Amino acid sequence: MNQPTNQSTQRYRWAKRARDTVAPSVAAAAHGNLIELGGGYDFPDTLPDIVPEAMAAAELKRETLQYGPLYGLEDLRDAIVDYLCQDGITATRENILVVNGAKHALDLACRVFLEPGDSVIVAAPTYMNAVRILNHAEAHFISIPQDAEGMDTEILRDCLQARHDAGEPLPKLLFDMPDFHNPTAIAMSAARRERLVELATDYDFVIIEDDPYRHIRFDGEPVPPIKAFDKNGRVISLGTVSKILAPGLRIGWVNADPAIIRRMASHKSDGGTSPLLQRIVVQLFRNGTVGRHIATLSSVLRVHRDAMIDAIREHLPGTSVYSPNGGYFLWIWLPPQIDADELVRRAANEGVSIISGRLCFAEEPPGSFLRLAYSFSGTTGIVEGVKRLGRAYAAMRSEVGGPTNRLV
Known part of the structure; x- marks a missing residue:
């Protein structure tokens, strides 16, 4: 008896614009307690009561x-x-x-x-x-x-x-x-x-x-x-x-x-x-x-930003980060010998989700970068997430060597 499958063998006549654009499958997390430091989601604790x-x-x-x-x-x-x-x-x-x-x-x-x-x-x-x-x-x-x-x-x-x-x-x-x-x-x-x-x-x-x-x-x-x-x-x-x-x-x-x-x-x-x-x-x-929510969220995210920068200082030596006056994100400069895509993969294995800066360039990126979001996870999650990221980063850095820490 043939077993049902969700994978079709049909050959479809795709439009040109769709031939090379396929959304990734929804995969199970590689870690049972994944910390989200990648996507720019809103902080759950401050979502408004509507x-x-x-x-x-x-x-x-x-x-x-x-x-x-x-x-x-x-x-x-x-x-x-x-x-x-x-x-x-x-x-x-x-x-x-x-x-x-x-x-x-x-x-x-x-x-x-x-x-x-x-x-x-x-x-x-x-x-x-x-x-x-x-x-x-x-x-x-x-x-x-x-x-x-x-x-x-x-x-x-x-x-x-x-x-x-x-x-x-x-x-x-x-x-x-x-x-x-x-x-x-x-x-x-x-x-x-x-x-x-x-x-x-x-x-x-x-x-x-x-x-x-x-x-x-x-x-x-x-x-x-x-x-x-x-x-x-x-x-x-x-x-x-x-x-x-x-x-x-x-x-x-x-x-x-x-x-x-x-x-x-x-x-x-x-x-x-x-x-x-x-x-x-x-x-x-x-x-x-709207006005009250903006004021509350801004106050909370200021604390998140500071917690993430402090954690980067401790756990990601050899990187640089711009400290912003607002928003959701930090942009991390990695040492040139650290491949951001590989770091993303290793970080997932450590239980933290981050985004490679390569995705943020319309053309060939000039270096290796990460985008981290402090918007979704609380300070405890941020510190633990950067600590996990630091383990993946340290392993790569030990393989290739790297400079001392610097923050801008």
Whole structure:
């Protein structure tokens, strides 16, 4: 008797874009007590109580259990306008499109702007999921290095001018995260933000400003968003409640010129973002939960950041790490002889999940890096996780040798 199997022998005629893009299988953890220091999940202990808001939304079932309006609930669009106003952004309801998280917004922007082979400017390194989405759009990458002020706009200008002088096509889009950048956690200077808008005007491209971490700030004063310098509709600003409330709510937004909003809305294939979730988020904005949650989360994550940096100092000698003023992540420079991918594998065997920096480069990475997240695990888990990582790292380092510890 033939045994059933979940593995098909069928030969499918894949689309070109799907031939080499396969999601990994869900595998059992190699360790019974896996500590998560890789993904940028929210800290479970601070997730908001939304039961009252959910019950109130359920009472409006004629609205919340139907298909949602294409652009989003008017109340939520108005609440987002008010939220943006806190950062000095002037917008109206017509500038706002509600979407299923910021990644959905980036995908829509690709649909309306990019043909296969069009060029997109990204930082080196950049957000790993943006690389995936832009790859699916068959974009050509122009990678620009960063320094302590963010993307190097003078290197970008020289690159753009060289392409112009050579008669090469200029890029259509630039993607970046200016506040507590994922993965480096760098906050771009105000001068660089203003310069990016000038370059977008001079060389005719559109900036996609993805800003999920802006309000998760521990130290220092905020600088205006890139959108604040935009006078001619050159900036598409993406926002989300994933990092300031809860990722499971799946509510994000686009703030852009109405002509862009209408084009992006026409490419939504979801029948309208869930009105039930939208109504919950409207209430969380209106009753002050969003502001209170941001303050609480920022206070907690400051402690997490400090615990992780202290643990790195103790258990990862020979590495460097940038100490950020906010956000979810630390970017770790490894000694050049340590292969990050191999360290990820060995760390999993020790019971800790981390992410190789190789995934954060659109093109060939120039060195060996790790991205660690202090957002999900508590301080005890962070310290134990870095200790486990340190065991894997020490084993590799003993095989190849390495320098003494240095922290920046």
